[in-house]
Amino acid sequence: MNADLILEASGISVHAGSQRLLRELSFTLRAGEVLTILGESGAGKSLLADALMGNLPAGLVAGGEVCIQGQRSAARDARARRPLWGRKIGLLPQEPSLALNPVRRVGSQLEEVLQLVRGLPAHAAAEQSAAQLQAAGLSASGAQYPWQLSGGMAxxxxxxxxxxxxxxLLIADEPTKGLDAHWRDHVTGMLRTVAETGGAVLLITHDLRVAEALGGRLLVLRAGELIEAGEMADILRAPSHAYTRELIAADPAHWPVRQAPVSGPLIVQGRGLSKAFNGKSLFQALDLDLHAGERFVVQGPSxxxxxxxxxxxLGLLRPDxxxxxxxxxxxxxxLQKLYQDPVASFPPRQTLGSSLRDACQLHGEAWSALQGRLERLKIDASLLTRRPSQVSGGELQRIALARVLCARPALLFADEPTSRLDPLTQRQALELLGDAMDESGAALMLVTHDEDIARVFGQRQQVFAAH
Structure with missing residues (x-):
């Protein structure tokens, strides 16, 4: 075996019963290399990562072979690769809320990794944990629980x-979603360091800026099939497949500015609002009016x-x-909220179809109206037979959008509602959201780190500065 060969994936596929979700994929990764997987939400990118890790949801079966630094196993033999977790293969998952223990402090979880995986003694692990959290801008977060962190901090x-x-080998699944430009560049630098120090990175991302910054090779997936492969720079400069060209051209920087609707009566008014967490002031003496039909964008670091x-x-928290x-x-x-973390907003043991029917019944919405929104968002009806953990983050984000509109909100607080979506699907989702708000005359409060989305959708902005 080549000493620098870190990963060899041979004929990797994923099936749900007789349904094929991912067609056979074969590739290698050597020391110092970065391989990026690009494609629409639901194309099979996260399924590929889970199949390589041996961490597929129940009901899904992997095919093919995986070889990690000379240790070969059948892709369906998940147990064979679990002793490698953290030591030879690491995963930065798409949903941080599912990776963190909610009842343990963040610092202690990082210390545990350093002790059990790196073999550091307790005092050294504590020192290293504090240093790593400081480097990530989380100096004060080691003593906090995961539910006390923002999405970007988590x-x-x-x-x-x-x-x-x-x-x-590090598999990074949408590692920069929901991050502002500064921390996006910080995480990009961390991934680059892995490759520069003799490791290899398998990157799953919708962010072309991150993909271009890391370079390396690129695979483009669509509906579980490989449609284009090659060097990153070559494909971004001259993509050969029409779908790849469409995907690259769909970047929000190219979107036209959406026409501003006429504002109506006052929906919510805030006066002298102040709030602090753990002694840290977030905002003070803030006055804010939100009117029907208005699109208000909120930006700032995590x-x-x-x-x-x-x-x-929304009344979910009391101001100080x-x-x-x-x-x-x-x-x-x-008053409704579209959550940044869609997984946490669905009952985990209930099928998506059952959850959606409950929402329709609660709000008096016709099932056909909801189906129309799902079709517009390109959600296949077969996904509704699955549980939340059995669909991609991007698919779940779109389903959450279709569901929240059942309530016919007068004010919708949309917290990074498309952070898990590729540019094509992102545009479709935001157009649906904008059309729904315009038709109902509802107010939209949109949180986004993307300057281009803010430019396209925002009438007014509130920008929070780093503390």
Whole structure:
């Protein structure tokens, strides 16, 4: 075997019963290399990662062979690769909320990785954990629980843990989603360091800026099939397949500005709002009015209070000072939230179809209307027979969007609602969201780290600065 051959994937496939979700894929990764997987949400990118790890959801079966640094096993033999987890193969998962233990402090979880995987003594693990959290901008987060972190902070914490074991092969599944430009570049640098120090990176991303910055080779997937492969620079400069050209051209930087609707009556008013967490002030004496039909964009680095402001306006959190006044006559369900983490917003043991029918019944929505939205979002009806853990993050994000519109909200707080979507699907989802808001006259409060999306959709902006 070649000493620098870190991963050899041979004929990797995934099936759900007789349905093929991922057609046979074969590739290698050598020390110092980066291989990026690009494609629409639901194309099979995360399924490929799970098949390589031996971590597919129940009901899905992998085919082919996986060889990691000379240790070969059948792809369907998940147990054979589990002793390699953290030591030879590391995963930075798409959903950080599923990777963190909610009842243990973040620092202790990182220390555990350093002790059990790297073999460091307790005192050295504690020192190394503190240093890594500081490098990730999480100095004060070691004593916090995962549910006390913002989505971007949790993403950075999981990245630190995935790298802590020193695995030679790192699979990074959407590692920069929900991150502002500074921390996106920081994580990109971390991945580059893995390759530069003799490891290899398998990157799954929708962010062409990250893919281009890391370089290497590129595989383009569509509906579980490989449609184009080659050097990153060559494909981005001159893609040979029409779908790849369409995917690259769909970057939000190319979207036209959406026409602003006419604003209507006041929906929610905040006066003198202040909120702090763990002694850290997020915002102070903030005044804010949201009117029907208005599109209000909130931006700023992770952990600066964007989601907290929305939760205060919705009544999910109480402000430390100030007041929130709702327009009279609003239904109890008139203020809705589209969560940044879609997995946490669905019952884990219930099928998606059952959850959606419950939402239709609760809000008096016709099932055919919901089906129309799902079709527009390109959600195959067969996905509704699955549980939330059995679909991709991008598919679940779109299903969550279709569901929340059943409530006919007067105000929708959309917290990074398309962070898991490729540019093509992202545009379709945001167009549906914008059309629904325009038709109903609802107010939209949109949290996004993407400057281009803010430009396209925003009438007004609230920008939070780093503390």
């Amino acid at each position: 993403q950075r914490a999981v990245a630190s843990m995935a790298l802590a074991g020193g695995a030679s 952990g600066t209070g964007k989601s907290t402001l929305g939760n205060v306006l 000072a100030g007041s929130v006044i709702r327009a009279p006559g609003l239904a109890t369900t008139a």
